[in-house]
Amino acid sequence: MMDLETVYQGIQEGRRRALARGLSWVDEGSDRGNALLGRLFPHAGHAHVIGITGAPGVGKSTLVNALTLHLRKTKQTVGILAVDPSSPFTGGAILGDRIRMQDSVDDQGVYMRSLASRGHVGGLSRATFGALTLLDAAGFDVILIETVGAGQAEVDVMRFAQTVLVVLAPGLGDDIQAIKAGILEIGNIFVVNKGDREGADRTVRSLRSMLGLTSTSLDWVPPIIKTSADRNEGIGELVQAIEDHKAYLTNHAIWDQMRERQAENLLEQALEDMVEAVKKESRRQGEWYRAVSSIRQGESAPAFARELISQWLQKNG
Amino acid sequence: MIRVLVAKPGLDGHDRGAKVIARALRDAGMEVIYTGLHQTPEQIVDAALSEDVDVLAISILSGAHPTLVPRIMELLRANDVDDMLVLLGGIIPEDDVPAMKAAGVHQVFGPGTDTQDIVDFIRQHKGTA
Numbered sequence A: 001m002m003d004l005e006t007v008y009q010g011i012q013e014g015r016r017r018a019l020a021r022g023l024s025w026v027d028e029g030s031d032r033g034n035a036l037l038g039r040l041f042p043h044a045g046h047a048h049v050i051g052i053t054g055a056p057g058v059g060k061s062t063l064v065n066a067l068t069l070h071l072r073k074t075k076q077t078v079g080i081l082a083v084d085p086s087s088p089f090t091g092g093a094i095l096g097d098r099i100r101m102q103d104s105v106d107d108q109g110v111y112m113r114s115l116a117s118r119g120h121v122g123g124l125s126r127a128t129f130g131a132l133t134l135l136d137a138a139g140f141d142v143i144l145i146e147t148v149g150a151g152q153a154e155v156d157v158m159r160f161a162q163t164v165l166v167v168l169a170p171g172l173g174d175d176i177q178a179i180k181a182g183i184l185e186i187g188n189i190f191v192v193n194k195g196d197r198e199g200a201d202r203t204v205r206s207l208r209s210m211l212g213l214t215s216t217s218l219d220w221v222p223p224i225i226k227t228s229a230d231r232n233e234g235i236g237e238l239v240q241a242i243e244d245h246k247a248y249l250t251n252h253a254i255w256d257q258m259r260e261r262q263a264e265n266l267l268e269q270a271l272e273d274m275v276e277a278v279k280k281e282s283r284r285q286g287e288w289y290r291a292v293s294s295i296r297q298g299e300s301a302p303a304f305a306r307e308l309i310s311q312w313l314q315k316n317g
Numbered sequence B: 001m002i003r004v005l006v007a008k009p010g011l012d013g014h015d016r017g018a019k020v021i022a023r024a025l026r027d028a029g030m031e032v033i034y035t036g037l038h039q040t041p042e043q044i045v046d047a048a049l050s051e052d053v054d055v056l057a058i059s060i061l062s063g064a065h066p067t068l069v070p071r072i073m074e075l076l077r078a079n080d081v082d083d084m085l086v087l088l089g090g091i092i093p094e095d096d097v098p099a100m101k102a103a104g105v106h107q108v109f110g111p112g113t114d115t116q117d118i119v120d121f122i123r124q125h126k127g128t129a
């Protein structure tokens, strides 16, 4: 059994088992997970987080594999988070992204973890943020997050990435769908994968005209890169575009702003946790129900909220 | 949440059985990591550790279990893993079952096992979550 201290130290020393266990804790949204996250946050903030999103089957995992191999040539270490949807009915999931990652499995400079999109106490973005922070604190130079850009929750996750790749493929990742999910707005780099397939150039062209319509940011013009991930074509160009984007972020001090936003996110989560704890505790103590019936009689709800918080603080402050 | 790695070591040519198990476990509310065919014991153990799974479900049809399974168990022990439930399925002759259990496998499920039995076994040993 690993305790908080062992996991905390182990992650900073780059120990795999500690990282794996810590990720399970933040994944389950437990108290020890939150505690670990809070302690590791100050050690994070160095990694370049790259989000990779797009419809199922466009080749995201294959691309992650190709990118990883390319980054490893320059000795950069790579952490990978692959998010797959859970069944809304059973909460279960089949996480199959490792299938495409076989080339890197024996490499100590690469760590991959699969996450399911549901079954998280505080939502997907919270679990992903926690996982990212742990990988970052563990010292990975680059972190790749793969998500199916299907729902709002998955699009939300992308705000933790400094660079977002939106992946399309000819005949897949249907254009209209992509716009609906708001996926075009979040892309910093567009990848048309399966460049070997017929229709790839047409996809590039229609993407270009669509981007012309939605483009808002004037200083960074999202490039469109054609790749064939399964035969390693266009990967060098893609890595160059990623580097360019990173340079752009750094030059415009956006990098630092993002770090600040993450700190803000941590604070928001901590506040939410506290409110949840206050509710839980006061229900358990029965104060909650006394407050409810008094409010029903016309007393002030904010006054009771303050009262519940101050009682909780006295006990837990 | 129970996390399971469904692993296919060795040279088996198909993974229909493994996929049936994977789906049954998913439908029972578990998170199933599936890594495809032809995995080496090293790859399997690396995946099991990285994914911090509660259960490792190994499927072997080829008859190579007498070498593959002890190797996997040895690697798990070398990494001080003592809380992972290890299950074996596929085509495992009755006579080999004691040796597999002696190697550290918790339960062997033969061909034609009702997937519900596997689900129940996992729940019994790893809680109902």
Ligand SMILES: Nc1nc2c(ncn2[C@@H]2O[C@H](COP(=O)(O)OP(=O)(O)O)[C@@H](O)[C@H]2O)c(=O)[nH]1
Pocket: A054, A055, A056, A057, A058, A059, A060, A061, A062, A063, A100, A193, A194, A195, A196, A197, A227, A228, A229, A230, A231
């Ligand atoms: N023709 C072609 N197929 C590819 C390419 N990249 C990936 N694929 C195939 O597309 C399928 C889906 O790939 P995968 O990476 O799992 O897609 P994901 O669902 O977006 O992660 C697999 O069969 C891949 O082998 C490519 O550049 N060209």
Ligand SMILES: [Mg+2]
Pocket: A060, A061, A062, A096, A097, A146
């Ligand atoms: Mg994938």
